Amino acid sequence: MAANLQGNPIISSVWHPKDAEEARRIKLQWGEQAVFTAGGTLLRTQWESGIADAPAHLIDLNSVDEMHELTEGQSGEWLIGAMTTLSKCRRHVMLQSKLPLIAEAMRSIAAPSIRNLATIGGNIASVVGDSLPALLVYDAILHWYDGQTTARQPLYEWLETAALHSGWKDRLLLRVELPKMSVAPESKPFAVYQKIGRREAFTPSVVTIALTGSLNADGRWKDIRIAAGGGQTVPRRLEAAEAELNDKAADAHSLSAVYNGILAAFEPKGDAFASADYRRKTAANIVVSELWSAAKRLADER
Ligand SMILES: Cc1cc2nc3c(=O)[nH]c(=O)nc-3n(C[C@H](O)[C@H](O)[C@H](O)COP(=O)(O)OP(=O)(O)OC[C@H]3O[C@@H](n4cnc5c(N)ncnc54)[C@H](O)[C@@H]3O)c2cc1C
Known part of the structure; x- marks a missing residue:
């Protein structure tokens, strides 16, 4: 394997497979010495910061x-x-x-x-x-x-x-x-994505939230889905918190229950800039505030 002056491996070959089968075959041939590359934006950052060594073989997927x-x-x-x-x-x-x-x-x-x-x-x-x-x-x-x-x-x-x-x-x-999304009959849907960073734009995330659902004619939450991530936290759905809302009335009681549900279910990773506790509370605040806005907006539309 080729190496630079510091002894780190350097890329010796860039492969341009024309289909998935060829890409996979090259990967099988070189094993851990080969890495798939798409846009290369994350890989490049990892190599430059020393998080990962550049591989001997890059498999460029652009021609597939x-x-x-x-x-x-x-x-x-x-x-x-x-x-x-x-x-x-x-x-x-x-x-x-x-x-x-x-x-x-x-x-x-x-x-x-x-x-x-x-x-x-x-x-x-x-x-x-x-x-x-x-x-x-x-x-x-x-x-x-x-x-x-x-x-x-x-x-x-x-x-x-x-x-x-x-x-x-x-x-x-x-x-x-x-998959195709369906909306419960007689319900008004809403969808929210929020990324909180340390500045307004071009920033790593502290917390990311995606929220979908609907409000039915009786003012009850339906099909609520909440997912949270941000920073180095692996994102996941917060099903226990969702259960605090589904089929419940859109009122202060259900919002309080989902707030506590998120504090209990979300397990973010903290770092030097934002603790896990800060991220957890931020996630709960965003969800409650967005649900409140959605309930008010959808009630006004009826
Ligand atoms: C300045 C800067 C700011 C950024 N800001 C953000 C941000 O705000 N939010 C964010 O999420 N990310 C951010 N990123 C990270 C990165 O740009 C994104 O995650 C981007 O979507 C990675 O896509 P890529 O095609 O460049 O991946 P690559 O760098 O090509 O690959 C990334 C990883 O995915 C693997 N891979 C790629 N495609 C496939 C495939 N089809 N099958 C199997 N494995 C595959 C590669 O082997 C590698 O391990 C930022 C990067 C930079 C440089």
Whole structure:
């Protein structure tokens, strides 16, 4: 393996496979010496900061056409190729209208020049990407290719172990599937994505929240989904907190219950800038404030 003057490995080959099968074959051939690269924006930061060594072999996924596709399936599901850039997700008119939190999450990530290179696949594979809470409330399903078959795996399930076991890094993420969302009859839907950072824009997240649901004609919460992440916290759904709202009246009692539910269920990682406790309370405050606004707005519309 080639090395630089400091003895660190340097990239000796960049491969440009033309399809998923070839990409997977190259990965199998070189094992841990080879890394898939999409936009390269995260990898480059990791190499420059010393978090990871540059690999001997880079497998550039740009020429794999099927990974750039963004289509609506026959059952109304959306299929977003892993190589779709964050900019394209953000600007896509149909995604904006059907799954607005995807565009909203992409808008909050980095700056336009980075979003033009960075991909949704790379953001997912980072395990802590800011798009993940939005994908979680939309019940995203990942399509992984292992060289022979393509397996579908719910995003929430993969996130449960992704940070602990690196076996998935041998597989190729082809696309992410977002099933068609349904709204309970006679209900008014709402959807919110919020990223709190240490400044207004171009900032790492402290807390990210995605929230969807609806309010029925009797003023009761329906189909509430809450996902939280931010910083180095692996995002997850907060089902116990959701249960405090579903079918309950939209009043101070249910908001108080969900606030306490989030404090109990959310386990963020703290760092030198923001403690775990600060992040937990921030998440609970955002959710309650957004639910309050949604309840008021939807009641006024009736
Ligand atoms: C200045 C700056 C600001 C940033 N701000 C943010 C931010 O606000 N929020 C945020 O979430 N991120 C941020 N990032 C991180 C990064 O830009 C995003 O996470 C981006 O979406 C990563 O996508 P990429 O295509 O560049 O991934 P890459 O860097 O190419 O890859 C990232 C990882 O994913 C793996 N990978 C990529 N594609 C696949 C695939 N199809 N199958 C399997 N593995 C794959 C790679 O092997 C690598 O481990 C920032 C980065 C920079 C440089």
